[in-house]
Amino acid sequence: MSAFHYQNDELFCENVPVAQLAEEFGTPLWVYSKSDFLGRLKEIQDAFAEVDPVICYSVKANGNLSILKTMNDAGSSFDVVSGGELFRVQQAGADTSRVVFAGVGKTDEEIRQALKADILMFDVESEAELDAIARIAGELNCVGRVALRLNPDIDAKTHHKTTTGKKGNKFGMDIERATELADKVLKDEHLELTGIHMHLGSPILSTDPYAKAVKKGAEVISQLREKGHNTNWLNLGGGFGISYKTDEGPSAQTYADVIVPTIKEIGCRLALEPGRFIAGNSGVLISQIVFTKREGGKLFYIQDGGMTDLVRPAMYDSYHRVWPVKPKVPMPFDCEGEIEGCEPADVVGPVCESCDYFAKDRYLPPMQRGDYLCMFSAGAYGSVMSSNYNARPRSAEILVDGSENQVIRRRETYEELIALEQT
Ligand code: LLP
Structure with missing residues (x-):
């Protein structure tokens, strides 16, 4: 209730x-309500527990410091999209080695800030961003862990202003380019390909788009592994819908039922970036x-x-x-x-x-x-x-x-x- x-x-x-x-x-x-925030986080933690995911609460949904601290204390990690959000989670005492960083326009300063914070991975949205991370990691004499944000061309049937995973949206890179981009990462000593990332849009009230995305993600991971990449993470982004009107929002278990079996099958780590579902x-x-x-x-x-x-x-x-x-x-x-x-x-x-x-x-x-x-x-x-x-x-x-x-x-x-x- x-x-x-x-x-x-x-x-x-x-x-x-x-x-x-x-x-x-x-x-x-x-x-x-603190108990609602914690209850919704726990619902996701429990539903996906079998595959021990990293739940990265999406700071953009509600980034109040006290909320972030509450999430952090309850074992959540974070998804950030700017230097400001990274600063917020640092101020909330988060372990930045579990933070993921998405966003199409990361500046040099933001990339530097994230490399210094040794974040879990950048969700990289363009080839030019890969170059920028490699260059700055070189300057700092470190390695940037990257996940390729791929556009799976899936229609998640959201409001046209909040859809992200369809061809022609500004987010991510075409899924067909995955191996070409992965090879580029492999050649660079300052980059490490940690995984792939997809975010389909928000809010998504049906599980179908996730079922399709996890299959497409698994295929890409298998292809990359065959080519010798150590691709170990599938980040399926956020977007889980909620009930605004009556009880139209699916439970976390409903989403888990279509995602978990494929994750187990390919044996990779799962990251999720829920914002609205929790807040x-x-x-x-x-x-x-x-x-x-x-x-x-x-x-x-x-x-x-x-x-x-x-x-x-x-x-x-x-x-x-x-x-x-x-x-x-x-x-x-x-x-x-x-x-x-x-x-x-x-x-x-x-x-x-x-x-x-x-x-x-x-x-x-x-x-x-x-x-x-x-x-x-x-x-x-x-x-x-x-x-x-x-x-x-x-x-x-x-x-x-x-x-x-x-x-x-x-x-x-x-x-x-x-x-x-x-x-
Ligand atoms: N991950 C990425 C890469 C995202 O772009 C978003 C949301 C999320 C996670 C979190 O999505 P959520 O789980 O909260 O659905 N202002 C709009 C929503 C914009 C969503 C932007 N990206 C609204 O009020 O409906």
Whole structure:
């Protein structure tokens, strides 16, 4: 069961009433459940335990230092995509020898930083990047461990803005080039081919793309081994889907069932980079209704949370369940369509953009100024994608652990908005 639940007609996170947090720390407010983060990580650890994988929590989903520390303490490793993310995991006390580094545009400085941190491997996205790693490893007199990020040309049926494993996407290299690229690595004394990497897109609700990818990956590894490469890692990236609407998100075991047998068959190490699966349903965004109005035949709930907090609806037309913290109608299992006692309304933010909304024509219980509202499934790609547009300070983040809560990022101040500027 999720840590976010209604009890006596009000929303709780673990044992803490969410309204109490909103009153104490103000809104908009990110609220995370430590037990949900740990529970989701454990679900993956248990499902794949048979092949002893390295689970590299994807920092981009939610990189708050306290979250990273929680993940690290629970045995997770990390997937980073920038020098900044590497810095974050170092600050969280991570063992960098288990960190993987993806990203199409790694700079020399970032490559140097990662080589010095002796990371497990670079997920290399172009031939030019191989050259850059070899050159810098030469300068530092070390060896760069690399996994070729291959584009398997699999349609993972995600939103077009979050698909990555189809031909024509900017990520990785064509799978047909694997042996040619591997031979290049073999010839370079400053490179070591550790494995291959694929990331298919996000979120992926079906296991089919993984079944195809693991087969393609296994074929490439066998080919490379025949040619004398010691290719020992298959990194299948992230992308495991979650339930945003009802219970559409598969369990970790469902994904493991299609991946593990092939890994055992070829006898290689498995790395995974889950982000959303761990963070997505472990956090919510709480806002407060500022005004309600009826215009143009529509009911609008205008609240203090905006696209500067949670940009996913504006950016990807993403669906998030939205329901009051103290609702006059209990939240149904399925919030889509008509709901008795509710009226269709738009939930919008204060930002001067028409795309600044959280829900459109959604059946919601009656609400008034001052009521708190919850945007569910906002733990992944929420606070990390927030911005200061319209000079809006970034919101505070709270981590709940049982009956305790801790501010893990305080709200930004107006002074901090201008702190780096000069006149
Ligand atoms: N590994 C690589 C190489 C990735 O590019 C990503 C996500 C992940 C792992 C983690 O994927 P996850 O397990 O979280 O699905 N902002 C978008 C999602 C962008 C995902 C980018 N890459 C959203 O809000 O839906």
